[in-house]
Amino acid sequence: xxxxPIQTLQELAQNLKADCYYFVSPSSAGDTYRxxxxxxxxxxxxxxxxxxxxxxxxxxxxxxFDGLEYVICEDKSVxxxxxxxxxxxxxxxxxxxxxxxxxxxxxxxxxxxxAADTQxxxxxxxxxxxxxxxxxxxxxxxxxxxxxxxxxxxxxxxDKIILFCPEAxxxxxxxxIIFKDECQRLRKEGYSIVVNSLKYKKEYARFxxxxxxxxxxxxxxxxxxxxxxxxxxSTRAGFCDIVAHYCKRLKIYYTAxxxxxxxxxxxxxxxxxxxxxxxxxxKLLQISSKSLPMKLYKxxxxxxxxxxxxxxxxxxxKIYQRHKSNDIAxxxxxxFIEQELSQTYEYxxxxxxxxxxxxxxxxxxxxxxxxxxxxxxxxxxxxxxxxVLP
Numbered sequence: 046x047x048x049x050p051i052q053t054l055q056e057l058a059q060n061l062k063a064d065c066y067y068f069v070s071p072s073s074a075g076d077t078y079r080x081x082x083x084x085x086x087x088x089x090x091x092x093x094x095x096x097x098x099x100x101x102x103x104x105x106x107x108x109x110f111d112g113l114e115y116v117i118c119e120d121k122s123v124x125x126x127x128x129x130x131x132x133x134x135x136x137x138x139x140x141x142x143x144x145x146x147x148x149x150x151x152x153x154x155x156x157x158x159x160a161a162d163t164q165x166x167x168x169x170x171x172x173x174x175x176x177x178x179x180x181x182x183x184x185x186x187x188x189x190x191x192x193x194x195x196x197x198x199x200x201x202x203x204d205k206i207i208l209f210c211p212e213a214x215x216x217x218x219x220x221x222i223i224f225k226d227e228c229q230r231l232r233k234e235g236y237s238i239v240v241n242s243l244k245y246k247k248e249y250a251r252f253x254x255x256x257x258x259x260x261x262x263x264x265x266x267x268x269x270x271x272x273x274x275x276x277x278x279s280t281r282a283g284f285c286d287i288v289a290h291y292c293k294r295l296k297i298y299y300t301a302x303x304x305x306x307x308x309x310x311x312x313x314x315x316x317x318x319x320x321x322x323x324x325x326x327x328k329l330l331q332i333s334s335k336s337l338p339m340k341l342y343k344x345x346x347x348x349x350x351x352x353x354x355x356x357x358x359x360x361x362x363k364i365y366q367r368h369k370s371n372d373i374a375x376x377x378x379x380x381f382i383e384q385e386l387s388q389t390y391e392y393x394x395x396x397x398x399x400x401x402x403x404x405x406x407x408x409x410x411x412x413x414x415x416x417x418x419x420x421x422x423x424x425x426x427x428x429x430x431x432x433v434l435p
Contacts, residue, residue, distance in 0.1 A: 051101060054122035054146065058136040063144040066091055067116075069098040071126040071150055073215050074264065075283020077103045079168050081110050082180035090174055091141050098123060098146065105265035106287065109183035126150060141173075164286075164312075182290060187269040196260055197270070201237040206274040208267065212243040213282035217300040219320070220385050225252040226325050227278060232256050236275065241267050289313055333386055337368050338395030345398060346391075358401070358410040365402035393420050 054069075061067060068087070070077040077099055087095050097115040099107060100123050107115045125131050126148035132138070138145040149172055169178055189197070200206060209227070211219035231238055238257045242249045246259065253259070262270065267284065271277045272291035279285055280298050289295055289312035296316045320326055333339060344364055386392040397416040401409040 051117050051119050054098070054118050054125065054131075054137070055134060057098065057116060057118055058134060058146060061136060061144050061146070062096070064093065066093050066095045066141050066143060067098055067146045068095055068141070069118075069123060069126045069146055069148045070100075070103065071123050071148060073283040074103055074106060075286040078106050078283060078287045079164070079180070080172075081107060081113060082182060083168060083172060083174065083178065084110065084113060085181050086174055086178035087172065090178070093143060100124075102264060105187065105263070105268065108265075109185050109187065109268075110181075111183075111185050186272060186291065187265050189269045189273055190266065193260070193262075193266050193270070197239075200239070200258060203273055204275050205236055206270075207231055207236045207238050208241065208271050208274055208277045208279075209238050210241045210267070210277070210279035210282065210284055211249060212245060213280045213284075213300075214243070215283075216281055218245055219280050219298050219300060220326055221248065221252065222329060222385065223298070223320060223323055223326055224249060226323075228252060228254070228257050239270065239274075285312060285315075289315060329385075336395075337365070338392055338399050339386075340364060340368055340395070341398040341402075342391045342395035345394065358405075358413075361398055361410075362402050362405045365399065365405075369402075390420065390423075393423075 057067075066087075068080065070080050077097075080097065084095055084097075094114070097107065097113070098118055099115050100120045101117050102120075104115075104117060107113050125134075126137070126146075127150045129139075129151045131148060131151065134146075136145050138147055139151060141147045165180060168174070169176065197203065197206065209224075209231075211224050228238055232254070236256075239262070240249060240253075240257060240259045241262045242259060250259065260266075264284075268287055271284070271288040274293075276294040276296070277285075277288055277292050278296045278298070280300050285295060285297050292314060294316070295312065295314050296318065297312075299317065299319045321330065334343075341361060341364060344361065394417070397413060397420060400416070401413040403409065404412075
């Protein structure tokens with residue numbers, strides 16, 4: 046374990062060893078894990094010792110690799126190395142150089158890199174490694190601690206526990222309706238479920254019943270449990286890369302079409318599911334697409350000439366008048382709309398159009414541009430896109 050105090054990247058840059066390369070890992074746990082697996086290949090390629098610069102939360106990953114040297118820097122310093130602006134810092138460079146800090150992230154060419162057929166090929170391209178470069182799997186796998194084992198003992202035997210990770214830092218969370226459905230299925234099969242959630246703890250906790258638990262696991266504890274229990278269900282995240290070679294079975298949910306394309310790399314013991322192929326989700330998405338806000342949005346997003354020249358407001362009002370009385374029953378999809386659609390760009394834009402129609406005779410459309418600008422500002426931040434809309 047690294048016992049040195051956490052420091053800023055600027056502080057580290059003043060105390061670099063002249064005979065070592067410093068590779069910073071500014072992104073996800075999966076990126077750090079794959080970087081560590083390529084340490085031998087990197088040192089062979091660059092003919093020198095490599096020291097990794099990581100966030101504190103990724104220390105458990107580095108500890109899995111014997112003889113790997115690393116330095117912990119504060120998160121915001123490491124995160125800054127995702128961007129080319131980091132080159133303004135002293136001793137931060139754009140190519141691997143002895144005695145300097147190098148971030149491979151600033152050289153990403155996503156269109157080119159994502160054409161790779163496998164994850165290993167993807168990593169070879171971005172790290173400028175030869176085609177014969179190979180990974181070395183970790184040998185120091187984390188073990189379940191006595192304190193965690195005592196908690197698990199009160200729940201169920203390890204072979205009757207499923208670890209469920211419905212969130213990822215880099216991609217959208219698993220829809221609540223699928224989480225609820227999976228938990229019910231697993232309970233019927235006799236499994237107990239340990240949930241490892243992040244910022245949506247309270248929201249997922251609403252669906253906890255007897256046999257579903259949140260033990261607030263650290264990354265090290267989650268890895269140890271994932272490779273020891275009956276199986277893992279997770280959204281596509283770096284955690285999947287870490288446990289895939291060691292867990293008994295792994296089911297990955299791809300929560301956006303973009304991460305299905307970007308990260309659809311072959312992992313062992315893995316079943317891959319795209320959320321919009323899940324029957325219960327697909328059914329509700331199809332039903333809700335007939336709701337009035339979605340009808341208005343679809344008309345707004347009409348392809349071709351009308352996409353450049355939006356319909357006059359009176360046309361939306363006619364659509365509103367035509368469908369307002371036969372809008373889908375709220376109780377049929379209210380939970381789905383509240384939990385899922387209300388967080389999407391499309392639905393919120395449709396709702397803004399609907400509110401403008403409701404206030405049509407009082408100048409509702411005069412306020413629509415302000416609502417539109419507010420929603421556009423949240424696009425890609427607070428509001429997510431619906432990747433597949435029937």
